[in-house]
Amino acid sequence: MLHLKILKAETAAEVGRLAADQFQEVMAAKPACVLGLATGSTPVPLYRELAAREKAGLLDFTRVRSVNLDEYKCLAPDHPQSYRHFMQENLFDHIAIRPENTLVPDGHGSFTVEDDYRIRYMNDHLVQVSEALHDGVDVMGYTSWGCIDLISCSTAEIKKRYGMIYVDLNSDGSGTLERYKKKSYEWYRRVIESNGESLEPDPDKPIVL
Numbered sequence: 001m002l003h004l005k006i007l008k009a010e011t012a013a014e015v016g017r018l019a020a021d022q023f024q025e026v027m028a029a030k031p032a033c034v035l036g037l038a039t040g041s042t043p044v045p046l047y048r049e050l051a052a053r054e055k056a057g058l059l060d061f062t063r064v065r066s067v068n069l070d071e072y073k074c075l076a077p078d079h080p081q082s083y084r085h086f087m088q089e090n091l092f093d094h095i096a097i098r099p100e101n102t103l104v105p106d107g108h109g110s111f112t113v114e115d116d117y118r119i120r121y122m123n124d125h126l127v128q129v130s131e132a133l134h135d136g137v138d139v140m141g142y143t144s145w146g147c148i149d150l151i152s153c154s155t156a157e158i159k160k161r162y163g164m165i166y167v168d169l170n171s172d173g174s175g176t177l178e179r180y181k182k183k184s185y186e187w188y189r190r191v192i193e194s195n196g197e198s199l200e201p202d203p204d205k206p207i208v209l
Contacts (some may be wrong), residue, residue: 010046013045013049015045015046015140016044016045016046016047016048017040018044019043019049020049020050020053021034023050024053025048026085027059027060027061027064028112030061031063032063032064032170032172032174033064033065034064034066034067035064035065036067036068036069037066037068037087037088038068039070039083039112041085044156045111047091047094048090049139050091050190051094054095054096059095060096061095061097062097064101065096065101065103066087066097066101066103066168068083068084068087068104068105069102071084071104071105071106073085076085077112077114077183079102079107083104083105084114087104088114089124098161099113099114099116099117100115100118100161100166100182101161102114103111103180112180112181113166113180113182113183114183115182115183116183118136118182119165119183119184119207120207122152122188123187123199123200123207124142124203126142126191126196126199127200129142129162130196137165144164144188145162146163147163147165148163148165149165149166149169150167150199157171158171159171159172162180164181164182164184164185164188165179165181165182166179166182168180171183186209
């Protein structure tokens with residue numbers, strides 16, 4: 001028989017604190033846990049409390065992974081009404097969770113990872129390769145490290161998540177091993193298709209897919 005533990009609260013802020021207590025208990029027991037998150041106004045007090053607790057040193061999101069289960073169909077991640085935008089604005093931008101550990105559907109029936117930092121790093125590196133070619137350097141080729149998340153040979157961990165394809169695997173061996181294309185995957189595909197013409201040479205300009 002299912003037994004529910006009902007907690008009563010008078011205000012939304014109190015609900016947020018009670019819910020954050022449950023999160024804190026889970027994260028203390030398993031720092032590399034997977035959290036299922038929701039959107040809408042209801043969890044906002046919880047997200048504010050979680051951010052405040054990490055700022056106070058009570059929580060650590062650096063090893064946590066999160067999963068959101070829905071997104072508006074065909075809505076871009078940076079659209080103001082998208083659930084990805086909501087999660088960034090209300091939680092992810094205020095905690096130390098790794099961008100590659102936040103899974104939100106991409107609006108086309110699959111999950112994706114917003115890894116803009118990887119795109120910027122690779123873009124700027126390839127721009128320098130292009131300049132070297134124009135300067136007459138005999139560049140033989142370029143190989144990305146790496147195409148898919150892999151186990152580090154030095155530490156036997158996967159937490160660094162090098163790749164452009166996300167692997168649902170934790171360093172402790174847990175996970176489904178399902179794979180999702182990160183945002184950088186589509187960016188790199190376009191770079192290859194355009195033979196580098198889609199690169200952004202100005203480091204101060206945003207990279208638009």
